[in-house]
Amino acid sequence: MNQFDANLILAQPFFLCSLILFVIGWVITFISACIIGASIHLIWVDIFYNLFLLLGTTLSVATQSLHHYRLVILAFIAGSLSLIFVCIDTALNVHTDTNNYAAKYSAAGAGMIFQAFVLIFWVIYFGAEDDSLAKRSINGFTVPRTPLTHGGAVGVTGAHDVVMAQQQQQQQQQQQNGQNLSSVVVAPASNYAYKARALYSYDANPEDSNELSFAKGEILDIVDNKGKWWQARNQNGAVGIAPSNYLQLV
Template identity: 30%
Template sequence: MAGFTSFSLTNPIVLTVSILAAIGWFILFVGGCVAAFHGITWWIIIYNLFVVVLVFIGTGLSTLANYTNMIMILLTISIVYLTYLIPILLSAEPVGARAASGGAVILIICEFIWIFLFGSSEESWVHQTTHRYNDAGPIIATPAIIQRQLNRTGAAGTSGAAKTRNSPLPQFTTEKDLAESSANVTQATALHNYQASPDDPNELSFEKNEVLDILDRKGNWWQARKQDGTTGIVPSNYFES
């Protein structure tokens, strides 16, 4: 269940699924009001409101890691309730019942995705793929490979250091530049394992608790050096700030 520790609401995938879940619950709620449901249907609706709000707060504050087992149990119970409720809504005659069933379907799909995201291990394809996206903010979500190119282009234009597509690290032409760069090197400890993308030879793979020298902390992808001297770029959200 290690995936909880590094997912937050600023991740565009987590944010999108959470918004869709909120929309699904709202449709379920409005449909229930129009159809004048009562009894266990409203219990299920209120229960799912609790689950959606809990996930929103937990991912927003990045505290879901403290309640991993509880969240997974609540999501599982919610899926069971919704699976029970959907056939009832589809067979009901009141106006709004079918709309409510549509909201329930959206919600149950989102909860399945939450389980896959939050329940994935750090080495899993789901976890690695999700974190290849820039999570700098909820409004503009750019794939990490595009973000890295933008960072490299901007850095080349402002610092004057020679940077190429195949070598994102700065090339120092004088001993003074090299000395200044060495003085700015800091170390960071990896919070999770990371497998470099085979599509980008500039990325570095590393393991949890591995210590890397950070040569440049600009942007969401840092320029780093491993203990064996290998240099490349690493995702900043995998390291202690």
């Protein structure tokens, strides 16, 4: 399992916003259920079910393991939607003697409606094919991440900065000589900290020896996801550059 990286969530605004809405809905439902008590036991089942779904989905995105658990997440979402619709119907149709408790049931129903909308969105987000219009539209909002150095030490992120500085220097030199067609310099000794899946097949330009060919669905190691061209390495160890609009971080 890869190391937890919150920046992978922050780099995907659509998923981040849906995650925040889901948490808000879950908190509203949880507080309402605490006030109501144990009168509707199924709501508590839904609360803990969705808590595990929330944690599992967040971990899969933040550890770049979404491609391993995609079908599992979709199966759990299907179960959650079935359960949550039953709970919504029960909560909104409960008749109580006091308006105060009626409001608490309505609040619980509203919180679950929030969660239901997010889960429907996640069905599209996790279930759509990479080359579909919906997925390409969502991927268009991905934010490139800039590596940071912590405490002045050159660690994994610090190594990225050093490599990027070296690449920029080499790039300027080659641009002056008119030798670089893609404006990206390949540094074989770079640290490949990310992984990306090929959304489409790509045939390297025969006039540029830096470019890397790859097939649709192939998983590539990536140095950094900044710019129009990313330095990549395939499973056979071949190193080159690839167009970023053909790739999706996983």
